[in-house]
Amino acid sequence: MKPVEIAKAQGKLGVMLVGLGAVSTTFIAGVLAIRKGLALPIGSLTQMGTVRLGKRTEGRSPKIKDVVSLAHLDDLVFGGWDIFQEDCYEAARTAGVLEGELLEQIRPELQAVKPLPAVFDPHYVKRLRGPNVKKGKNKRELADQVIEDIRRFQKDNHLDRVVMVWCGSTEIFMTETPAHASVPDFERALECNDPAIPSSMVYAYAALKEGIPYANAAPNLTVDVPAMLALAQETRAPLAGKDLKTGQTLVKTIVAPGLKARLLGVKGWYSTNILGNRDGEVLDDPESFKTKEESKKSVLDYILQPQLYPELYKDLCHVVRINYYPPRGDNKEGWDNIDLFGWLGYPMQLKINFLCRDSILAAPIVLDVVLFLDLARRAGLSGIQEWLSFYFKSPMHAPGLYPEHDLFIQLMKLKNTLRYLKGEELITHLGSEYYDW
Ligand SMILES: NC(=O)c1ccc[n+]([C@@H]2O[C@H](COP(=O)([O-])OP(=O)(O)OC[C@H]3O[C@@H](n4cnc5c(N)ncnc54)[C@H](O)[C@@H]3O)[C@@H](O)[C@H]2O)c1
Numbered sequence: 001m002k003p004v005e006i007a008k009a010q011g012k013l014g015v016m017l018v019g020l021g022a023v024s025t026t027f028i029a030g031v032l033a034i035r036k037g038l039a040l041p042i043g044s045l046t047q048m049g050t051v052r053l054g055k056r057t058e059g060r061s062p063k064i065k066d067v068v069s070l071a072h073l074d075d076l077v078f079g080g081w082d083i084f085q086e087d088c089y090e091a092a093r094t095a096g097v098l099e100g101e102l103l104e105q106i107r108p109e110l111q112a113v114k115p116l117p118a119v120f121d122p123h124y125v126k127r128l129r130g131p132n133v134k135k136g137k138n139k140r141e142l143a144d145q146v147i148e149d150i151r152r153f154q155k156d157n158h159l160d161r162v163v164m165v166w167c168g169s170t171e172i173f174m175t176e177t178p179a180h181a182s183v184p185d186f187e188r189a190l191e192c193n194d195p196a197i198p199s200s201m202v203y204a205y206a207a208l209k210e211g212i213p214y215a216n217a218a219p220n221l222t223v224d225v226p227a228m229l230a231l232a233q234e235t236r237a238p239l240a241g242k243d244l245k246t247g248q249t250l251v252k253t254i255v256a257p258g259l260k261a262r263l264l265g266v267k268g269w270y271s272t273n274i275l276g277n278r279d280g281e282v283l284d285d286p287e288s289f290k291t292k293e294e295s296k297k298s299v300l301d302y303i304l305q306p307q308l309y310p311e312l313y314k315d316l317c318h319v320v321r322i323n324y325y326p327p328r329g330d331n332k333e334g335w336d337n338i339d340l341f342g343w344l345g346y347p348m349q350l351k352i353n354f355l356c357r358d359s360i361l362a363a364p365i366v367l368d369v370v371l372f373l374d375l376a377r378r379a380g381l382s383g384i385q386e387w388l389s390f391y392f393k394s395p396m397h398a399p400g401l402y403p404e405h406d407l408f409i410q411l412m413k414l415k416n417t418l419r420y421l422k423g424e425e426l427i428t429h430l431g432s433e434y435y436d437w
Pocket residue numbers: 018019020021022023024081082083084095118119120121125128130166167168169170171199200217218219243244245246247277278279282357358359361362
């Protein structure tokens with residue numbers, strides 16, 4: 001196979017984050033700390049992961065970052081928008097994820113990241129109000145202001161390339177309307193302030209118009225509409241999303257494929273969480289929770305495939321709850337109760353109690369998605385990057401396909417994509433060459 005031509009990752013890469021909350025500040029502070037040698041990039045495939053190349057007997061398993069040209073952590077420059085004026089140091093303090101001692105060691109760099117005024121309308125995020133908000137006569141004008149922000153950020157920091165990631169709050173549940181049908185329809189809707197266009201779509205439109213890769217860390221509809229997909233194709237911008245796969249859903253997509261692999265039946269899966277950060281507060285609003293719930297619930301259906309295994313999974317009762325409980329802050333606690341059954345239908349139970357740290361699980365994903373989207377752009381891959389499904393609860397996929405949720409298939413897909421880019425043989429795990437077949 002011939003390798004794909006990939007422009008080298010030269011110069012600086014701007015990372016523009018919409019929302020400087022818990023996830024963003026933990027990501028930025030983490031990268032700064034790692035750059036200074038204060039900590040390790042644990043959880044990041046681009047920094048610590050390896051990829052096997054060739055046969056098992058060849059012993060070639062280099063680090064991913066030595067196989068494909070990825071931006072170096074020293075070359076990342078951070079910026080973004082928020083409805084609050086706190087700089088990144090204060091915002092990290094407010095988020096309360098990282099310890100003060102660590103934050104003090106990177107304080108000047110964090111303080112240098114100051115949020116630009118946001119595109120924000122409380123209609124789409126009911127529980128938030130903030131002072132740092134743009135004004136414009138319509139959504140088109142707001143999008144133009146975001147484009148202006150991107151260009152200025154790029155110029156002031158002498159950036160070679162930019163990636164945008166939505167790390168803002170979860171918006172209310174929305175579905176596709178005629179305003180999303182095509183780029184001209186969407187642009188008309190921007191002009192006439194159509195309510196079908198939430199703030200997140202204004203940012204995404206600005207990024208895609210500029211040909212900038214865009215990732216959606218939240219479950220918002222944003223780029224899952226024909227107009228955005230068409231715009232991404234037009235400007236050759238890569239897309240990834242949506243809703244970072246952390247905490248309970250990560251565990252679900254590890255355990256469920258195992259149960260299905262052994263053909264164990266599942267009658268019920270009850271998941272509940274307590275969470276006390278700002279994300280939890282936003283999700284306490286039923287309209288934002290609905291967006292999250294849809295994203296979390298589809299996972300089991302796709303992994304267990306009840307249409308293929310009706311005796312095992314047809315009547316599965318799947319319940320997901322998130323309860324806002326301030327004393328816990330970002331340190332979420334999740335409980336899963338799984339009612340399963342085995343040989344001759346005999347019932348069993350599996351209980352999982354995960355005391356996780358949401359943003360600690362999310363930060364390395366943001367890093368990987370930024371670096372891989374930048375790689376995709378340099379490799380000429382545009383539109384939906386399904387190979388990045390590994391990182392998302394509701395992976396984007398081409399129309400007519402079903403999404404792949406199984407974490408292990410997702411990882412294989414990601415690594416095979418890297419092999420493909422490098423012109424290396426894809427790994428099928430058949431292994432017939434080692435035996436006498
Ligand atoms: N933490 C995780 O593990 C995780 C996992 C999956 C998805 N997510 C999603 O990622 C997003 C961020 O999570 P978080 O924990 O950092 O939340 P957070 O509440 O700490 O941060 C979100 C930030 O976005 C800002 N914001 C909201 N609307 C905005 C807008 N229109 N423009 C600019 N800024 C805006 C808020 O002011 C806030 O500072 C949420 O949507 C969450 O559901 C988080």
